[in-house]
Amino acid sequence: IIGITVSKADNFSQWYQEVVLKAEMIEYYTEISGFFIMRPATMYIWNVIRKWFTAEIEAMGVDETNFPMFLSAKSLEKEKDHVEGFAPELAWVTKAGDKNLEVPVAVRPTSEAVMYPYYAKWIRSHRDLPFRLNQWNSVVRWEAKQTTPFLRAREFLWQEGHTAHLTEKLAGEEVLQILELYARIYEEILAVPVVRGKKTENEKFAGGYYTTTVEGYIPSNGRGIQGATSHCLGQNFSKMFDITVEDPAEKGKHINVWQNSWGLSTRVIGVMVMIHGDDKGLVLPPRIAKIQVIIVPVGITKSVTEEVKAAHGAQLQDIKKTLLSAGVRTEEDQREGYTPAWKFNDWELKVVSYARRDTGEKGTIPIAEVGTKVPELLETIQKDLYTKAKASFDEHRVVVKEWEKVITALDAKNVVLIPFCQEPKCEDKIKDLTTTKHDESPDASVPQAPSMGMKSLCIPFEQPEPMAEGTKCLNPECQATAHSYVMFGRSY
Numbered sequence: 001i002i003g004i005t006v007s008k009a010d011n012f013s014q015w016y017q018e019v020v021l022k023a024e025m026i027e028y029y030t031e032i033s034g035f036f037i038m039r040p041a042t043m044y045i046w047n048v049i050r051k052w053f054t055a056e057i058e059a060m061g062v063d064e065t066n067f068p069m070f071l072s073a074k075s076l077e078k079e080k081d082h083v084e085g086f087a088p089e090l091a092w093v094t095k096a097g098d099k100n101l102e103v104p105v106a107v108r109p110t111s112e113a114v115m116y117p118y119y120a121k122w123i124r125s126h127r128d129l130p131f132r133l134n135q136w137n138s139v140v141r142w143e144a145k146q147t148t149p150f151l152r153a154r155e156f157l158w159q160e161g162h163t164a165h166l167t168e169k170l171a172g173e174e175v176l177q178i179l180e181l182y183a184r185i186y187e188e189i190l191a192v193p194v195v196r197g198k199k200t201e202n203e204k205f206a207g208g209y210y211t212t213t214v215e216g217y218i219p220s221n222g223r224g225i226q227g228a229t230s231h232c233l234g235q236n237f238s239k240m241f242d243i244t245v246e247d248p249a250e251k252g253k254h255i256n257v258w259q260n261s262w263g264l265s266t267r268v269i270g271v272m273v274m275i276h277g278d279d280k281g282l283v284l285p286p287r288i289a290k291i292q293v294i295i296v297p298v299g300i301t302k303s304v305t306e307e308v309k310a311a312h313g314a315q316l317q318d319i320k321k322t323l324l325s326a327g328v329r330t331e332e333d334q335r336e337g338y339t340p341a342w343k344f345n346d347w348e349l350k351v352v353s354y355a356r357r358d359t360g361e362k363g364t365i366p367i368a369e370v371g372t373k374v375p376e377l378l379e380t381i382q383k384d385l386y387t388k389a390k391a392s393f394d395e396h397r398v399v400v401k402e403w404e405k406v407i408t409a410l411d412a413k414n415v416v417l418i419p420f421c422q423e424p425k426c427e428d429k430i431k432d433l434t435t436t437k438h439d440e441s442p443d444a445s446v447p448q449a450p451s452m453g454m455k456s457l458c459i460p461f462e463q464p465e466p467m468a469e470g471t472k473c474l475n476p477e478c479q480a481t482a483h484s485y486v487m488f489g490r491s492y
């Protein structure tokens with residue numbers, strides 16, 4: 001077994017690729033670029049998330065559905081004004097066998113246009129509201145940009161929830177309820193801290209009314225990353241697709257319903273790998289570790305007598321039984337012909353939270369106490385992983401009130417909180433002003449690598465401090481009034 005050949009700090013992108021390959025999570029689908037095979041180690045994690053989220057939304061009254069994966073140009077036509085931005089990503093089927101299709105069909109990149117003609121048919125009375133459906137599926141977006149396992153793929157697994165409500169207020173409550181579930185998936189299951197907030201006009205879903213988001217942070221390169229989004233669509237889609245109910249307050253009058261749509265994808269797995277992994281390989285929070293404890297018998301040399309060996313084996317089985325009955329997912333590694341050291345190394349690569357896979361710290365636990373001490377240790381590992389990642393995010397999320405300090409802050413792997421006017425044009429300008437082209441390096445003799453500009457990530461619901469009256473937008477070419485701190489950063 002050769003481990004990871006580069007260090008996370010030295011070559012982050014190669015480190016990441018090796019980890020997901022050597023931990024047997026992903027295989028590149030070399031037949032067609034931009035596609036990845038998700039292997040059992042990945043599907044175990046995705047299924048833990050799916051089980052948890054399904055239980056939570058079922059409790060909210062959301063039902064499961066499954067719509068066809070193709071959509072017609074006709075229904076796409078209905079949402080043409082915001083789809084134009086996405087049009088280059090649409091994959092089309094134009095032939096069946098050797099015959100051209102009369103009307104080409106598109107592979108769903110998301111399912112609004114597939115579902116909403118039927119929402120118009122099914123939702124007639126306010127008694128049908130709130131109307132809530134969710135589906136688990138894969139979607140295709142023919143990305144032009146470089147793809148990366150989990151973070152950016154041409155096909156990915158996700159869930160997409162689509163709901164309808166009588167009022168803006170009821171819709172708004174659900175938007176935040178779902179966003180909090182997304183935050184809990186990150187924080188409680190994946191041990192990944194996220195900032196909750198609202199997208200700016202530039203970054204929101206163009207077809208919607210507003211977008212709320214959970215934003216992550218990748219310490220290795222200081223980039224922000226969108227974690228999952230919960231949109232209020234307003235009445236935009238119910239007007240496009242004529243989804244109305246009779247106004248309960250006024251007979252004969254019809255009102256367009258207020259809709260939400262919300263999605264979380266397998267991207268979450270990539271974020272977790274990037275944050276917790278180390279130079280030995282994958283580090284999994286115990287909540288999503290298929291194997292939480294591996295028992296490796298040691299000290300069995302040739303000189304050991306048969307009866308000692310038998311006693312050893314019996315004791316191992318006792319320990320395993322005790323752990324299993326304490327709810328600890330336990331395996332044993334009795335592979336012949338491999339040394340314990342080899343086995344430790346092998347499992348560290350594939351990750352089991354064995355005797356602190358996260359800190360490397362070794363400890364001993366009296367056999368009589370494994371039933372209580374091991375579950376406690378697993379909880380400690382889960383918390384420590386989160387605490388460590390939270391400290392890193394908090395340390396690298398800095399308030400910047402002087403424009404001249406922005407680039408330095410970004411280069412120090414920070415995301416920044418700046419007073420921002422929230423004008424779309426101003427945001428474009430900020431992105432441009434912070435993109436350093438190679439020829440603008442301060443000292444020409446040292447060619448500065450071009451670096452990407454900063455994008456807005458979200459308007460955090462939790463503001464770092466009150467905004468002093470009359471504070472100006474940080475963009476030196478702007479000077480409009482700023483009412484909130486907005487989180488900006490280089491990002492995925």
Ligand SMILES: O=C1CCCN[C@@H]1CCCn1cnc2ccccc2c1=O
Pocket residue numbers: 083086087089090109110111112141159160161205207229231261262263264
């Ligand atoms: O995020 C979500 C959550 C789940 C349901 N859909 C919303 C919004 C999807 C936005 N979007 C994203 N890529 C697209 C790509 C091609 C065509 C359309 C789209 C598109 O509408």
